[in-house]
Amino acid sequence: MRTELAELALRMFLDRGFDETTVDDIARAAGMSKRTFFRYFPAKEDVLFGGADDLAAQVADEIRARPAGEDAWECLRVVLGRWERRIHASNEELANLRLIESTPSLQARMQQKRNQLRGQVADALRERSGAGLDAFTADLLTSAAGAVLDAVSREWLRSGGAADRAALIDHAFTLLKPSARGPGRG
Amino acid sequence: MRTELAELALRMFLDRGFDETTVDDIARAAGMSKRTFFRYFPAKEDVLFGGADDLAAQVADEIRARPAGEDAWECLRVVLGRWERRIHASNEELANLRLIESTPSLQARMQQKRNQLRGQVADALRERSGAGLDAFTADLLTSAAGAVLDAVSREWLRSGGAADRAALIDHAFTLLKPSARGPGRG
DNA sequence: GGCAGTATGTCACTCGGTGACATTCGTATC
DNA sequence: GATACGAATGTCACCGAGTGACATACTGCC
Numbered sequence: 036m037r038t039e040l041a042e043l044a045l046r047m048f049l050d051r052g053f054d055e056t057t058v059d060d061i062a063r064a065a066g067m068s069k070r071t072f073f074r075y076f077p078a079k080e081d082v083l084f085g086g087a088d089d090l091a092a093q094v095a096d097e098i099r100a101r102p103a104g105e106d107a108w109e110c111l112r113v114v115l116g117r118w119e120r121r122i123h124a125s126n127e128e129l130a131n132l133r134l135i136e137s138t139p140s141l142q143a144r145m146q147q148k149r150n151q152l153r154g155q156v157a158d159a160l161r162e163r164s165g166a167g168l169d170a171f172t173a174d175l176l177t178s179a180a181g182a183v184l185d186a187v188s189r190e191w192l193r194s195g196g197a198a199d200r201a202a203l204i205d206h207a208f209t210l211l212k213p214s215a216r217g218p219g220r221g
Numbered sequence: 222m223r224t225e226l227a228e229l230a231l232r233m234f235l236d237r238g239f240d241e242t243t244v245d246d247i248a249r250a251a252g253m254s255k256r257t258f259f260r261y262f263p264a265k266e267d268v269l270f271g272g273a274d275d276l277a278a279q280v281a282d283e284i285r286a287r288p289a290g291e292d293a294w295e296c297l298r299v300v301l302g303r304w305e306r307r308i309h310a311s312n313e314e315l316a317n318l319r320l321i322e323s324t325p326s327l328q329a330r331m332q333q334k335r336n337q338l339r340g341q342v343a344d345a346l347r348e349r350s351g352a353g354l355d356a357f358t359a360d361l362l363t364s365a366a367g368a369v370l371d372a373v374s375r376e377w378l379r380s381g382g383a384a385d386r387a388a389l390i391d392h393a394f395t396l397l398k399p400s401a402r403g404p405g406r407g
Numbered sequence: 408g409g410c411a412g413t414a415t416g417t418c419a420c421t422c423g424g425t426g427a428c429a430t431t432c433g434t435a436t437c
Numbered sequence: 438g439a440t441a442c443g444a445a446t447g448t449c450a451c452c453g454a455g456t457g458a459c460a461t462a463c464t465g466c467c
Contacts, residue, residue: 182364
């Protein structure tokens with residue numbers, strides 16, 4: 036039900052634009068009232084980010100499942116690389132991303148979701164490595180990883196979907212790999 | 222006028238909270254109508270980010286003014302370090318940041334502003350170094366720099382304002398310094 | 408059949424934001 | 438000093454996102 040609603044809404048957004056599509060329009064098209072729509076989704080924007088919370092938990096779990104001795108940055112590269120490949124594999128994702136990128140309120144919601152994810156990942160990263168990783172470093176590394184995904188998404192968008200996301204991610208992670216100094220090992 | 226309005230609004234936000242303070246409340250307290258408020262600020266959130274646009278332009282200019290031969294990452298570290306020190310020096314900033322961090326819509330607006338800044342900085346970075354920096358790398362470096370500032374802000378907040386921001390920024394920039402491989406020089 | 412619980416609809420309301428139009432006010436000009 | 442003009446402001450009506458309260462189905466269950 037949530038899924039059907041989400042698909043319908045997405046189609047309407049791509050067709051008319053996000054701001055030009057009223058919640059009432061969506062609800063009517065789905066044969067329900069506006070009030071009911073808001074019982075499925077807390078906000079209009081969330082219709083596009085339905086799976087984000089589950090995803091965050093899943094990613095955090097994958098992080099926790101990595102070997103405790105593994106370098107934190109390497110761990111992020113592996114897990115987020117996999118995630119990225121899983122999520123943005125489909126063709127629809129390009130239109131989807133374009134929609135988000137061209138709609139401020141959607142961009143805002145996306146960043147909020149990503150920040151939640153980042154927090155969970157930072158926690159998972161610290162759990163995984165015992166007391167070997169301070170809060171600041173975990174924050175820094177997850178923020179940097181987010182920056183990588185961000186820049187890659189932008190480049191992918193810029194290339195019209197032609198860019199090799201996996202290669203870009205790999206390259207970016209390599210470029211920003213923390214230089215070993217201080218208690219760097221996680 | 223904008224400034225007075227901004228100060229009044231901030232006081233009210235800190236006092237009652239952002240969501241609990243109506244635009245009409247602010248306008249009334251300032252002796253004007255709601256409509257007039259919206260002629261000074263395009264949105265309620267913007268009352269806190271009045272200077273952000275000027276600041277972005279200023280930062281971009283500083284970037285452009287750096288020597289063309291300087292390493293891009295070093296350039297970011299210097300300019301953003303200065304900026305950071307200038308902005309967050311005051312005591313009020315702690316309460317301010319706490320307010321933003323605890324209010325989703327303010328956080329969203331802040332990130333939007335920061336992303337605008339990021340874009341301008343990326344452009345400035347590329348202008349500065351002729352054709353020596355591709356769009357993706359500029360995006361990646363500015364995103365990473367943003368990640369640094371983000372993580373530092375969070376740590377500063379976590380420490381209750383006690384942390385040494387300058388030292389943290391320095392440390393973070395050093396940690397994430399791009400390893401020289403490929404056409405790395407900017 | 409009656410009963411509880413859940414999904415839904417309806418209604419009224421708040422608040423952020425905007426467009427249209429009237430009004431005021433300071434000021435330059437004749 | 439009257440006037441005309443433009444900018445700032447107020448008023449009003451409106452839209453759309455959300456929410457709370459309450460009524461009303463539609464289930465399964467005893």
